[in-house]
Amino acid sequence: MRERALSAAVLVPVLLGVVLVGGLGLAAAIAIVTVFVARETFALLRLAGHPTRAALGTVLALAFLFEASFPEILEGSGLLLVAIGVILVAASSFVERDPRIGLTTWVATSFGATYVALLAFVIRLGHEAPAIQPGSALAGLGPERGWILLLLLAVWSYDTGAYLVGRQFGRARFLSHISPSKTYAGLVGGIACGTVVVAALLAALGQAPIHALALGPLVALAAQAGDLAESMLKRAADVKDSGDLIPGHGGMLDRVDSFLFAAPVMTLYVVAFLA
Secondary structure (H helix, E strand, O other), rough: HHHHHHHHHHHHHHHHHHHHHOOHHHHHHHHHHHHHHHHHHHHHHOOOOOEEEEEEHHHHHHHHHHHHHHHOOOOOHHHHHHHHHHHOOOHHHOOOOOOOHHHHHHHHHHHHHHHHHHHHHHHHHHHHHOOOOOOOOOHHHHHHHHHHHHHHHHHHHHHHHHHHHHHHHOOOOOOOOOOOEEEHHHHHHHHHHHHHHHHHHHHHHEEEEEHHHHHHHHHHHHHHHHHHHHHHHHHHHHHOOOOOOOOOEEEEHHHHHHHHHHHHHHHHHHHHHHH
């Protein structure tokens, strides 16, 4: 517990600092995180019995991040990158003597690259975010930093609320075959906590807080789904943590799993209703 607290005391200020830097500094930081997450993801897939082309998958994930970071250069290239990635991974799998292994390699690598590439939506959210109204509490941050901060605090508040409420009142569990610690009370508490924080931050960004009634639960449920998806991957690999990079917290994937699903969901909502 002491290790976990010390790691959190270091990680939280660093993460907030990176978000506040924004721009290329943020993109570079997410690229580094992507490499670590890819390494852990492909290791878990191998432990689960699925051969992969880890290096190629990592390069493809970084390509998606590059596309998100420079939309003015590669605008509309996302689908093209998917197509090229699927083709390259398929071609690399042809050398397997057993077609069943080749097929598994193709599918597992394509999945791993796509899964890790969801981190690129953190960058995409910053590019798609609407302008912050002048005079708003967070107007000085600018749209990129302000909206990514909203994502960060929304996910953290959901995790915190789910943990505290679940620990105090959690009895009935759900999906215990994937993650035995998840409770309905924790889910409700996390959604409530996340919604309140999202409402406050929307107001600080000059947006109508009423949007939190939809955006709060959507981001919270996406964060929970991201956590469960990683838990399923770890269960299949028969490990407790994705790695041991962060003392007391496991691997990098253990820290960002919720953001893999929450970032695209928030980006979609912002583009559809707020941009």
